[in-house]
Structures are given as C-alpha cells and as structure tokens.
Amino acid sequence: MERRKVGILGATGMVGQRFIQLMHNHPWFEIAWLAASDRSAGKTYGEACKWKLDTELPARIAGMTVMPNVPEGTPEGELPKIIFAALDSDIAKELEPKFAAAGCAVISNSSAFRMTTDVPLVVPEVNADHLAMIEKQSWRHESGGYIVTNPNCSAIGLVLALKPLEQKFGIESLFVSTMQAISGAGYPGVPSLDILGNVVPFIKNEEEKLQEEVGKLLGTLAGDHVEMLPAKVSAHCNRVAVEDGHTECVSIKFKQPATYEQILAAWAEFKPLSDLVHLQAWGHGLPTAPDEPVVYIDAIDRPQPRLDRMRGKGMAATVGRLRECPLLDWKFVVLSHNTIRGAAGAAVLNAEVLAMMGKLDPVKKVAR
Numbered sequence: 001m002e003r004r005k006v007g008i009l010g011a012t013g014m015v016g017q018r019f020i021q022l023m024h025n026h027p028w029f030e031i032a033w034l035a036a037s038d039r040s041a042g043k044t045y046g047e048a049c050k051w052k053l054d055t056e057l058p059a060r061i062a063g064m065t066v067m068p069n070v071p072e073g074t075p076e077g078e079l080p081k082i083i084f085a086a087l088d089s090d091i092a093k094e095l096e097p098k099f100a101a102a103g104c105a106v107i108s109n110s111s112a113f114r115m116t117t118d119v120p121l122v123v124p125e126v127n128a129d130h131l132a133m134i135e136k137q138s139w140r141h142e143s144g145g146y147i148v149t150n151p152n153c154s155a156i157g158l159v160l161a162l163k164p165l166e167q168k169f170g171i172e173s174l175f176v177s178t179m180q181a182i183s184g185a186g187y188p189g190v191p192s193l194d195i196l197g198n199v200v201p202f203i204k205n206e207e208e209k210l211q212e213e214v215g216k217l218l219g220t221l222a223g224d225h226v227e228m229l230p231a232k233v234s235a236h237c238n239r240v241a242v243e244d245g246h247t248e249c250v251s252i253k254f255k256q257p258a259t260y261e262q263i264l265a266a267w268a269e270f271k272p273l274s275d276l277v278h279l280q281a282w283g284h285g286l287p288t289a290p291d292e293p294v295v296y297i298d299a300i301d302r303p304q305p306r307l308d309r310m311r312g313k314g315m316a317a318t319v320g321r322l323r324e325c326p327l328l329d330w331k332f333v334v335l336s337h338n339t340i341r342g343a344a345g346a347a348v349l350n351a352e353v354l355a356m357m358g359k360l361d362p363v364k365k366v367a368r
C-alpha cells in the first residue's frame with residue numbers, strides 16, 4: 001500500500017522532532033511537509049532545527065525546506081491532507097482551524113481545543129469511540145477537515161492506569177502528585193539555574209488541565225458531547241531535574257471494594273486494542289500501539305524514569321508500588337514517556353486508528 005503523505009506543524013520543536021523520529025520509517029505515513037515559525041521558514045530543516053534526540057536526524061528530512069505555517073504558503077496540491085500539529089496552545093488556536101478549514105485532518109498535540117465540545121480528546125486504548133465526534137465539526141461538511149487532540153502528557157499515563165480501574169471498580173476520587181521531566185517544557189525550556197539540583201512546584205495551567213482532561217477522557221460519549229466522569233480529581237504538578245519521563249504518585253478511592261489481586265488483574269487484562277494490534281488484514285496491526293499498554297512492575301523501587309520510560313518503545317505506562325492508602329483506598333506510582341506516549345506517539349497512534357476507521361483515505365467532505 002502507498003504511504004499517506006503527512007505534514008508536521010511545529011516540526012522543529014521537542015515534540016516536532018519526536019514526530020520525525022517516529023514517522024520517518026513509518027509503514028503508513030510519509031513525511032512530505034514541515035512547517036515552523038517565520039524564523040525557520042525558508043531554511044532547510046537541518047539549518048532551522050537544533051536536533052536534540054539520540055538518533056540521527058534523517059538526511060532526507062535535514063534537506064527538506066521548512067514551509068510557512070499557513071495552508072496558503074504551500075503551492076496548490078502540495079499540502080498534505082494529514083497534518084500533525086505540535087504548536088504552543090496560543091498559536092495552535094489560530095493556526096489549527098486554518099488547516100481544518102483547508103480540508104486537513106489536524107492531529108493535534110496542543111491543549112488549544114482539547115476541551116472544545118465537538119473536538120475528540122482521545123487515547124485510543126481509553127476512549128477510541130470518542131473519535132466519532134469529528135463528524136459533528138462544521139469543517140467536515142465545508143472542507144472535509146477536522147481536529148482530533150491527544151491529552152496533556154501527564155494525563156495520558158494517568159488515564160491508561162485508571163481506565164481498567166474505572167471499568168472494574170468505579171472511581172470516586174483521586175489525588176495525584178506529578179514529577180515532570182524538563183523536556184515537557186519544550187526547548188530551551190526551564191533555565192538550568194532554576195532546575196539543576198532543584199524541584200519547581202509549579203507548571204502553568206498544568207493542574208487544571210490534568211484535572212479536567214481526566215474527566216473528559218474517562219467520560220461517556222452521549223450523542224454530540226461527552227459526559228464527564230463525575231469523580232473528584234486533585235492534582236499537584238512539579239517540575240523535576242529529569243530529562244524525559246513523567247512520574248506520578250496516585251491515591252485513589254473506588255466506588256466498589258477492590259483487592260490487591262483484583263487491581264493487578266485489572267491492569268494485566270487491559271488490552272483494549274489487541275484485536276487491532278494483531279489485525280492481519282493489512283499485513284500488520286497498529287504500528288505504534290504497545291502490546292501491553294499498562295505494565296505492572298513488581299519491585300519495591302520502580303517505576304523509575306531512566307529504567308522504565310522506554311517500555312513498549314516509549315508507548316507503555318509502567319505502574320508499580322501498589323499498596324493500601326490510609327487516606328483513600330489504594331495508592332500506586334505510574335510513569336510514562338512524556339514526548340513519546342505523552343505527545344508525538346499519542347498523536348501518531350490516534351492517526352493510525354483514524355486510518356483504520358477510513359477517516360484518512362481520503363480526508364473528504366461529508367454530506368450534512
């Protein structure tokens with residue numbers, strides 16, 4: 001099968017680079033277009049980008065010209081209909097609708113439209129059914145375009161661990177305290193003199209995003225909107241001197257009683273995409289989905305970012321230290337890679353599911 005041409009908006013940033021790393025050899029997607037700010041447009045990608053990943057910048061990508069950040073900046077017919085977006089929220093608010101209006105499927109990583117009623121906020125293992133909401137977006141009838149979002153990087157690891165628990169026991173309330181890696185702040189990010197040997201107990205808007213996104217992700221699709229999960233969520237978000245990988249300490253109260261063994265079984269049995277992962281009809285399943293989205297590690301001092309963030313090629317959440325909580329019912333630690341599972345990998349997996357649903361072939365107008 002011919003690979004689908006895709007573009008990346010914000011291609012030179014931390015998340016943009018991960019998109020390139022994850023997709024330059026992707027079996028379904030071919031990177032055909034890169035865009036960033038006016039500072040970068042017109043340069044080659046190799047000139048414009050400070051490549052920060054530990055794999056080589058692919059030579060083909062280094063030689064590509066960075067395009068302006070608007071659909072009209074690209075000659076007619078050369079703009080891919082699938083656009084991965086890794087922009088700051090304020091910029092995304094302005095630019096993403098322009099690409100949707102130009103008939104593109106915008107697979108967004110930013111927070112700009114996550115809580116908008118008709119925009120799906122999706123982690124495929126958790127709420128793939130919410131993708132149906134794209135059909136409610138007005139662009140669908142005007143140009144065929146739409147916007148799909150993935151959550152905040154801390155919310156993704158957390159909801160992967162929570163989904164099987166919500167299904168089995170129901171969640172009444174939740175307390176989460178995060179230790180977030182510096183790569184989460186983009187490049188150059190937090191000044192070294194602020195973070196070296198230090199912890200910063202504030203990340204702008206992070207606690208609010210984490211609290212509300214969990215409600216939408218674990219909520220129920222009800223026609224044209226999502227009914228939020230009515231659980232109480234309290235988040236504390238902290239920046240720590242770790243390069244990659246967000247760690248979260250969680251205390252949880254359930255609606256139904258749950259034993260230690262039942263909780264471990266809920267995580268072990270959680271393989272919601274296994275039919276798709278192993279689907280042989282196309283010769284392969286979803287290329288980016290991990291076999292096991294949630295892995296429990298039975299060791300007294302795990303998970304740890306350096307040792308566990310690359311589980312499932314950076315797409316699995318690692319859970320550990322399940323024990324009784326004297327305040328709520330149970331407590332545990334969850335860790336996931338913030339720029340892979342928490343950002344670019346999440347968006348690529350959303351696109352793979354959309355491809356399987358036939359929503360990318362081609363991205364086209366639908367009748368009202």
Ligand SMILES: NC(=O)C1=CN([C@@H]2O[C@H](COP(=O)(O)OP(=O)(O)OC[C@H]3O[C@@H](n4cnc5c(N)ncnc54)[C@H](OP(=O)(O)O)[C@@H]3O)[C@@H](O)[C@H]2O)C=CC1
Nearest residue numbers: 010012013014015036037040069086087110153184186187
């Ligand atoms: N890092 C992480 O772990 C996560 C990040 N996110 C979100 O992803 C998005 C990107 O984050 P990140 O990659 O870390 O950020 P960076 O600061 O590293 O990169 C920002 C990118 O946006 C581009 N840009 C800036 N201004 C404009 C503009 N006016 N028009 C077009 N492009 C522009 C930059 O281009 P140039 O090089 O030309 O300046 C660069 O490519 C943000 O919304 C962030 O909140 C989400 C989850 C996790």
Ligand SMILES: N[C@@H](CC(=O)OP(=O)(O)O)C(=O)O
Nearest residue numbers: 109110111152153180184185
């Ligand atoms: N704010 C997160 C990363 C991020 O960019 O989140 P969001 O996608 O919600 O803006 C962090 O610092 O680790």
